[in-house]
Amino acid sequence: MKFNQFFQKCLQQKATFLTVGIDPDPEKLPTGFAHTLQGVYNFCREVIRVTADLTAAYKFNFAFFELWGWRGMRILERLVAEVPDDILLIADAKRGDIGNSAKFYARAILETLNFRAVTISPYLGSDSLKPFIENEAKGAFVLCLTSNPSAGQIQEHGGEKPLYLRTAELVRELNVNQNLGLVIGATKPGQLLSLRQQFPELPFLIPGIGHQGGETEQAVMVCRQNGLGFINLSRGILYPDEGKFPDNIRAAAQYYHDLFKR
Amino acid sequence: MKFNQFFQKCLQQKATFLTVGIDPDPEKLPTGFAHTLQGVYNFCREVIRVTADLTAAYKFNFAFFELWGWRGMRILERLVAEVPDDILLIADAKRGDIGNSAKFYARAILETLNFRAVTISPYLGSDSLKPFIENEAKGAFVLCLTSNPSAGQIQEHGGEKPLYLRTAELVRELNVNQNLGLVIGATKPGQLLSLRQQFPELPFLIPGIGHQGGETEQAVMVCRQNGLGFINLSRGILYPDEGKFPDNIRAAAQYYHDLFKR
Numbered sequence: 150m151k152f153n154q155f156f157q158k159c160l161q162q163k164a165t166f167l168t169v170g171i172d173p174d175p176e177k178l179p180t181g182f183a184h185t186l187q188g189v190y191n192f193c194r195e196v197i198r199v200t201a202d203l204t205a206a207y208k209f210n211f212a213f214f215e216l217w218g219w220r221g222m223r224i225l226e227r228l229v230a231e232v233p234d235d236i237l238l239i240a241d242a243k244r245g246d247i248g249n250s251a252k253f254y255a256r257a258i259l260e261t262l263n264f265r266a267v268t269i270s271p272y273l274g275s276d277s278l279k280p281f282i283e284n285e286a287k288g289a290f291v292l293c294l295t296s297n298p299s300a301g302q303i304q305e306h307g308g309e310k311p312l313y314l315r316t317a318e319l320v321r322e323l324n325v326n327q328n329l330g331l332v333i334g335a336t337k338p339g340q341l342l343s344l345r346q347q348f349p350e351l352p353f354l355i356p357g358i359g360h361q362g363g364e365t366e367q368a369v370m371v372c373r374q375n376g377l378g379f380i381n382l383s384r385g386i387l388y389p390d391e392g393k394f395p396d397n398i399r400a401a402a403q404y405y406h407d408l409f410k411r
Numbered sequence: 412m413k414f415n416q417f418f419q420k421c422l423q424q425k426a427t428f429l430t431v432g433i434d435p436d437p438e439k440l441p442t443g444f445a446h447t448l449q450g451v452y453n454f455c456r457e458v459i460r461v462t463a464d465l466t467a468a469y470k471f472n473f474a475f476f477e478l479w480g481w482r483g484m485r486i487l488e489r490l491v492a493e494v495p496d497d498i499l500l501i502a503d504a505k506r507g508d509i510g511n512s513a514k515f516y517a518r519a520i521l522e523t524l525n526f527r528a529v530t531i532s533p534y535l536g537s538d539s540l541k542p543f544i545e546n547e548a549k550g551a552f553v554l555c556l557t558s559n560p561s562a563g564q565i566q567e568h569g570g571e572k573p574l575y576l577r578t579a580e581l582v583r584e585l586n587v588n589q590n591l592g593l594v595i596g597a598t599k600p601g602q603l604l605s606l607r608q609q610f611p612e613l614p615f616l617i618p619g620i621g622h623q624g625g626e627t628e629q630a631v632m633v634c635r636q637n638g639l640g641f642i643n644l645s646r647g648i649l650y651p652d653e654g655k656f657p658d659n660i661r662a663a664a665q666y667y668h669d670l671f672k673r
Contacts, residue, residue: 219484253474274561299536
């Protein structure tokens with residue numbers, strides 16, 4: 150099944166744009182979980198168990214697994230294998246290298262680890278993006294306008310035509326297999342709406358809601374306009390301010406599932 | 412010892428700007444090595460054995476280890492531990508994520524894996540770079556103007572003031588601990604010389620010589636001007652066109668050691 154068809158099926162079946170971000174910070178695990186790699190594994194497994202019927206996608210943040218060296222990557226592979234088949238698996242790895250290296254990163258993430266999609270960086274241009282989209286069954290979300298405070302330093306360079314627009318245009322040009330999308334932060338609601346108008350055919354992966362302070366309303370509106378969007382929540386679901394584990398995680402996921410209703 | 416002092420010591424001791432890039436492509440291993448992860452390990456180990464006295468640094472390209480999943484990362488950790496202490500260890504990982512994730516990537520690469528330096532991408536701005544340079548003993552090379560054919564699509568955006576110049580300025584501003592440098596391809600000799608003039612205090616990591624067609628003369632000149640440079644050779648040393656392993660690798664490393672004489 151083509152990437153495009155697969156992810157739309159995930160969104161339809163779950164009737165939500167919710168994507169749960171798996172960012173297991175060992176210092177933030179709930180009571181009862183050791184601050185060890187085994188604790189991380191047990192925690193993530195529980196999170197997946199109580200959220201799998203509520204989310205269209207999981208976005209695994211590689212930083213939190215690489216932290217533990219090869220043992221962390223072994224745990225990541227184990228967790229990925231345990232996710233039900235009807236959920237989009239996004240590797241939040243933000244890779245970006247010259248063509249020959251990109252080819253090997255693509256094989257690593259989309260074949261060895263068997264993710265369906267990956268986040269990638271556009272700084273090196275099209276050579277660095279193409280290897281990730283050769284297989285029509287797999288896809289990639291390219292960093293475009295991100296949710297962090299310093300994003301504008303580089304992404305808005307260029308004056309009248311800011312770099313993030315150039316990035317979006319490049320992604321449009323490369324999207325012959327309809328398996329590319331953009332990462333656009335919910336912290337920039339004006340630009341998010343404007344990019345949705347300009348690039349109606351590209352799916353958006355939208356981080357930045359919750360701890361990062363992004364605007365929920367616009368993120369949901371943008372996704373509903375054409376149905377091509379994923380709204381990521383990581384800390385807001387994994388570490389609720391109150392309640393008892395795992396009910397609090399279930400409740401947070403249910404809340405965002407409904408808020409991001411398709 | 413501060414990063415700055417350490418890498419200058421490496422350059423002085425070996426009297427060369429040579430950096431050997433460890434990019435083990437399983438399809439390109441010499442006769443006698445299985446095209447397996449064990450073959451990759453045995454090959455890299457031999458490469459390190461016959462080049463360690465000739466190189467100032469090793470640059471490990473993570474793509475070629477991630478290719479094998481967690482087992483590849485275990486091999487990477489083993490190899491890194493075997494490199495002699497007087498050689499700069501560069502993780503060519505090109506990471507670039509929002510601040511909270513960048514913090515974990517920095518811990519992963521500079522603490523867990525114990526690299527001394529890492530390559531990082533500037534697309535997300537200063538938040539994504541700072542965690543890598545908080546420890547003065549460690550350092551980072553930021554992608555600025557890369558050696559691949561499509562580099563200009565993004566890096567030259569902005570007309571009169573191309574993005575790569577903005578990147579270099581941002582790196583200069585952040586370089587309070589004197590542990591930041593730039594990645595600048597030898598395939599752009601004019602800009603390489605010009606950037607050396609404009610940013611005399613920043614060390615350069617220069618890829619692109621050999622298979623990528625970069626200009627040797629300008630790369631060496633730029634390094635000699637202030638002594639702050641590393642010229643990377645990967646395929647040109649790992650896979651010589653002729654000769655018998657491992658003598659051919661030794662000979663190639665000796666050739667580039669002398670060509671890149673400090």
